[in-house]
Amino acid sequence: MNIKKILIIFFIFIFTFLASFLIFKKFFEKKETISLNVSLPEENISNSNIIENVNYTSKDTQGNEFIINASKGEIDYSNSNILYLTNVYAIIKLKNSEKITISSDYGKYNSDNYDTIFSKNVIITYLNNKITGDYLDFSLDKNLMIISRNVVMRSEKSSLKADVIEMDIKKRDFKIFMYEDSKKVNIKTLE
Numbered sequence: 449m450n451i452k453k454i455l456i457i458f459f460i461f462i463f464t465f466l467a468s469f470l471i472f473k474k475f476f477e478k479k480e481t482i483s484l485n486v487s488l489p490e491e492n493i494s495n496s497n498i499i500e501n502v503n504y505t506s507k508d509t510q511g512n513e514f515i516i517n518a519s520k521g522e523i524d525y526s527n528s529n530i531l532y533l534t535n536v537y538a539i540i541k542l543k544n545s546e547k548i549t550i551s552s553d554y555g556k557y558n559s560d561n562y563d564t565i566f567s568k569n570v571i572i573t574y575l576n577n578k579i580t581g582d583y584l585d586f587s588l589d590k591n592l593m594i595i596s597r598n599v600v601m602r603s604e605k606s607s608l609k610a611d612v613i614e615m616d617i618k619k620r621d622f623k624i625f626m627y628e629d630s631k632k633v634n635i636k637t638l639e
Contacts, residue, residue, distance in 0.1 A: 497523040502533060506562045506588065512618075513541040514562055514588050518555065529560040536566060538586075542617060548574045550584065562588040570595060578602045579613060591618040602638075609634040 502521035507513045518533035533555035540548040552566035566584040572595065573579075582597035593615045601608040601624075610633045614623040624633055 497525060499523070499531075502531065504557065504559065504562075508588060510618075511543040512588075513539075515539045515541070516555070516557060516564060521557075529558055531557045531559065533557055538564065538566075540617060545620065546575050548572060548617065550586070552584065574615075576604050581613075591616055593617060605638055607636045607638055 499521045500519070502516075502518040504516045505513065516533075516536065516538040518537070519535035520533070522532045524530035524532065534553070536550075536552045536555035538550040538555075540550070542548070550566055550570065550572050552570040553568035555567065556565040558564070564586045566586065568582060570581050570584045571578065572584065572593070579595055579599065579601045581595040581599040583595065585594045585596075586592075594612065595615075596612045599610050599613050601610070601613060608624065610624045611627045611631075612623075612625055615621070626633060
């Protein structure tokens with residue numbers, strides 16, 4: 449047999465195989481549709497994307513719990529995992545530690561990864577410490593809280609002013625710093 453005949457037979461075989469595959473794919477393969485229905489109590493819905501009295505609870509694999517409550521939530525039309533919150537109150541219950549409470553005027557909650565941004569009049573209480581600021585970025589996955597803008601931390605014995613406080617919620621470590629190297633963190637003892 450010459451090489452031309454072998455190539456022709458090979459291309460006919462490939463063409464037949466591809467044509468059969470495409471016909472099978474188009475006409476015989478089953479297509480599944482999955483739908484998800486979420487229902488909310490009617491008394492909590494005042495508009496198609498507004499929810500009254502919002503409450504989310506999540507727990508990580510170590511047993512730490514994150515509870516967030518708000519008087520109102522508005523679902524983002526472009527991303528249904530994002531919820532804009534008003535009058536926010538959150539509790540972080542750490543296993544083998546004291547709870548952390550957070551309150552703010554507004555929040556942005558991501559139900560996919562539980563990351564939450566708190567803004568305007570942010571107040572964090574932990575043990576005998578009270579931290580206030582304008583902005584808090586909280587990540588349950590990273591176990592990290594970053595509070596910034598007009599940050600003041602008060603304890604029974606001292607008061608501290610800084611640009612940013614980072615708190616590792618598992619290790620209970622704080623990093624306190626200023627944006628500009630020439631500025632220093634302001635610490636006052638209270639007596």
